[in-house]
Amino acid sequence: MYVAPSTLHSFVKVRAKHRKRSQFELPPALPVMDHVAPLKTKPVARSAKPVRFVFRENEPLTLTSSGGDQ
């Protein structure tokens, strides 16, 4: 197969241009850790309040032996 030098030249030129464009850029050095640290130590909100009273439906009521407080 014969490839003309000008074709090779064009190929290399386009490839180089493409590589330059897609070059990975590092993000600017931000003080991210300044935000990470307080977030890690932030107290987690409790999802539910402690249950103070439990009554299961269909639970039979139990009379107290003393007759309860009147």
Added chain:
Amino acid sequence: MTAFTKRVVFTMGGKGGVGKTGVTVALAEWFGVNEIPITLLDLDTENKARGFLKHFFNGTVTKVNIHTPAGLDAFVDHLDGGAPIILADMGAGAGRAAADWFESMHEDVAETGVRFTAVGVITPDPASVESLLAWASRLQDRVEYVVVENATSAPADFTYWRSTEQAIRFREAFAPQILQMEFRLAELENPLRQHGIQLGQVADRKAVVEELKRASLVMRAHSYRRRIFSEFDRARQVFLP
């Protein structure tokens, strides 16, 4: 700190026929006599012809279906710029819907200055006590509690409310305000329900029904109203914003 400026007072549904609507009607009259504006909501989705809130306050009651995803948001919508009090009558079987709503909304609503009072009505029937306790088990301390002992007979035996371990634990946990509603004569109570007439209308001789114009019933209506208002006065701090 949140400044509380509004209050939702609602009857806890569950056991039917214990007098929830009767208590709501009396409470609405009490607010009226004290010139406190209220918004009345009927959350009882059962389609009854008589005995529901709208029957007593035709035209001034908004019917709300709480079984829709945003049904109970009506509390918030009606409080926004409206009366400082919402008085809502829950229907039987509303417990789960109300509990779910409180679970997801209560914290944010409370932060806007809204407080909630749950009114439980109990009778000598143990099922009414079980219903109250089941509600409390769901609502926990997100509300303040009022328990109305409705004497459906004379004398009334509230053993299952006063002397069961579960009811005692409830009282110890939440220290509810306990009010008495005395037994009412059927000659007065039944026509009131039948015609959707408030106690005050009879007491003030404004009832259009002939049988409610008898002097003895007018006198009875006066007495019942005075005594139930006196009970509401005792618990006024949990009925006002």
